[in-house]
Amino acid sequence: MEWSKLLSARTMTVDASVVEVTLESDLKNVEVAEVITQRVASTAGFDEGDQHKIEMAVHESMINAIWHGNKNDATKSVWLRFEIFRDRLEIRIRDQGNGFDPSGLANPLADENLLKVSGRGIFLIRTFMDEFRVEHIAGSGTEVTLLKRLSSGAQPKEGGTDGEHESHSSSG
């Protein structure tokens, strides 16, 4: 996929350490989110293996947001926010759905679930990321937060903030 396909984004904001994008809730935008994720993860200093893990976690989160959260309704949106810190990457993905309880999910590694067709998405996200949180935002939707720590020694290629949520605002 070409970087130019990002023109399909409804809104996009980029600065040194934060990328925010709002995408139409359509499965075709899963690949758009993957491209952005790969770029951001590379910039944050993750190696190729970790970049792929983060990309897969975002892929699965996008599928959940579009398919389960927004019920495949393309008039709805999925909002993504990537923030690069010196020691970690935080990704937030928000849909307009009613949320879900990740503690209620069956263990896909249990013998009786091994040959089930579905139920591995959240498991993969948890496997690939260091932290995974789900939050229902009243009147707004469901937000998942994915966090991946940089191993010591890896450094962001550019940008990256020391502090918590330094105020950045720019458009373009």
Added chain:
Amino acid sequence: MSMKATVRQVDSVTVVDVSGRITLGEGCSQLRELIRDQVSKGNKKVLLNLADVTYIDSSGIGELVSAYTAVSNQGGQLKLLSLTKKVHDLLQITKLYTVFDVHDDEAKAISSFEKAAGA
């Protein structure tokens, strides 16, 4: 980039060369239809060649499981050939690596079906 699959017959084994993305949507439904089609034709020895699969997600893994079950339920066998590292790692993480009979060499994979059939 979507999924592509071509079917060829090697002796009594149906080899399916899959390439591209096996992900939720088109990729998964294409594979499902193809396997159903082969099973309905009575092709019960199926070898999925995944050498050129660039991306597989949780739905794609589910589709491999579904294909395995569909063929097994008809008394057949579905095996996997030439996993990329990404697919290999995913099958290990999901504990499915031991469920599937996985091969690296096509000729050996084909002959493994013959042995099973003659047993």
